[in-house]
Amino acid sequence: MVRHSSTRARTAGKFGSMCKVSFVAIATFALVACQSQSQFQTPSDLLFAPTFSKTRQNLPYTRNTPYDCRTFTGSGWKGIASGTVYDFSDRYQTSQAGCFKTQQQCLAWLSAMRSFIDVPRFIRCNPHTA
Incomplete structure (x- = not known):
């Protein structure tokens, strides 16, 4: 039983660190999206924004x-x-x-x-x- 509880503790530690990494990635993406809000007004503006001009x-x-x-x-x-x-x-x-x-x-x-x-x-x- 001791082995089983220590395995749970290690798994919970790994899961906690993965959650932290995921949270940081989502927060970073949200901040970047908020900064570009003045440029893009709707999701379709972002989806169909040109990547480069072919003039x-x-x-x-x-x-x-x-x-x-x-x-x-x-x-x-x-x-x-x-x-x-x-x-x-x-x-x-x-x-x-x-x-x-x-x-x-x-x-x-x-x-x-x-x-x-x-x-x-x-x-x-x-x-x-x-």
């Missing part, structure tokens, strides 16, 4: 950068990305091209473009010589 100004442009194909010299890789972007009620077509020295740079740029383009028409890297 034309936020696309990864290569124009007037070292990756602009108009000024690229030598051999490398040409990345082309085209498709439709949806930004809530706005919908627009985009088409971008960039020239890169390595295939890894080209693929990294295409990966960034994939995060913006919702319906891709084509996305590819091809060997390129300027």
Whole structure:
């Protein structure tokens, strides 16, 4: 019987510490939610809040950068990305091209473009010589 009561005491101690951790987590979440109350008025505002804007100004442009194909010299890789972007009620077509020295740079740029383009028409890297 002594063993049984000491096991209960250990289990109750573990349960008490778990309750404390849970309470701290819930209190922290509640405080964060109260601080952002001025920004979000209803639960649907929080649920449907945009995580980032997909406007034309936020696309990864290569124009007037070292990756602009108009000024690229030598051999490398040409990345082309085209498709439709949806930004809530706005919908627009985009088409971008960039020239890169390595295939890894080209693929990294295409990966960034994939995060913006919702319906891709084509996305590819091809060997390129300027």
